[in-house]
Amino acid sequence: MTTTSPQGRTELLRSDRTPVRVLVVDDEAPLAELLSMALRYEGWEVRSAGDGAGAVRTARDFRPDAVILDVMLPDMDGLAVLGRLRRELSDVPVLFLTARDSVEDRIAGLTAGGDDYVTKPFSLEEVVARLRGLIRRSGTASVRSESTLVVGDLILDEDSHEVSRGDDSIHLTATEFELLRFLMRNPRRVLSKAQILDRVWNYDFGGQANVVELYISYLRKKIDAGRTPMIHTRRGAGYLIKPGD
Template sequence: MERSQQSRTEAHLLVVDDEPNIRDLLASSLRFAGFEVSTAGDGNGALKCTEKSSPDLIVLDVMLPDMDGFTVARRLRERDVSTPILFLTARDDMADKVQGLTVGGDDYVTKPFGLEEVIARIRAILRRTHAIENEDDGVVRVSDLVLDEDAHEVHRAGIEVELSPTEFKLLRYLMLNAGRVVSKSQILDHVWEYDWNGDAAIVESYISYLRRKVDQIDDRDGNPVTPLIQTRRGVGYMLREPKAE
């Protein structure tokens, strides 16, 4: 295993893949993107490196020579290691994806993948797993939208926004996944929980409620705010900071 020695990095990542070309390409690209990177070529190496260096996130190939990535993830969780895991899988198989999430994975990317997609997913995972703990007093910010968990308050452009408990929970989920598209089923799972048996149309209704309260208002100077909630037709929804002009 190896570890880069950059002095200032976004986070420390562990890349686990038994194919040297893929492992080296990922490591180089992630270092270029500002991350510190360690690497391992098999499951045992991944377990040892995680214990030794405590990475902030693990990029973990499913197919490894000594044990599969699911077994690695399961062993880490059995040791109470909560490090986020992004699985790399060569099969676009829903059963594999479900198993990966079941054993404690946080997301997955299907091979062949684009490096930009991998970096975007890594940052999204880090954002939603560390956003609350890295902010003072449980405050999450996206652009001029501020959510205070402790006070259960939301402000947009300095104006307080009144939300119902469900609207608050939905907005929090979107903010923790800012910059990433989340599907209706993911929203139902995280906001209404797994035992909720309603129709996915409820998501559309609550997204509409949020838009009226968060995106369709004026700031203190009477100017319309820039909409943050976006729809990706056939895919889901995303909360995204406005592009700089």
């Protein structure tokens, strides 16, 4: 099974601009982990459960936007789990997984309230594509355009040059915007002063480190002031941006 790359494709976000949440329920731990990795690669938040009781408990706490649910579980079948999930989350889309390919099984799952059905063995690409379709049709998430960068609650629109953090709009100069864009295109990655100078100011490192430090300080005053810091210094290495803890 292979994963697809999210490059060059729109992304889904919840209405509060946080990552989509998916619950994976399967008692085959390697398969559950493989699915979870593929979904995290999409930028989604994922939790898993290995049985029906655990799925209901996790769903109650996690409040997922979609559920991948194996039909055959050790403590109860997926149809019974679906019934309990629907009492907690009446509208959550559910994608069934099954090793059985009979028409009767498909009809039973869909009649019980499942939204789609994938038969094992399957490709990860198919599961992700079907899940994206379910989430979009459910209206629980919105499409984020390819021009939008998001790190935590910080949003930068590369087309309109609008920047916001939470509910607050942030005004940046052209150079501040380019610096922030470079940082946000490389979240959690330490960028050296030389790399920043080359990308933002288009010239080689040559005793100009002070200009990087100066503009980092400008950004911190606008992005981090009064909030959990997102822009961090790694002594002797450079700077990085990551979601506030």
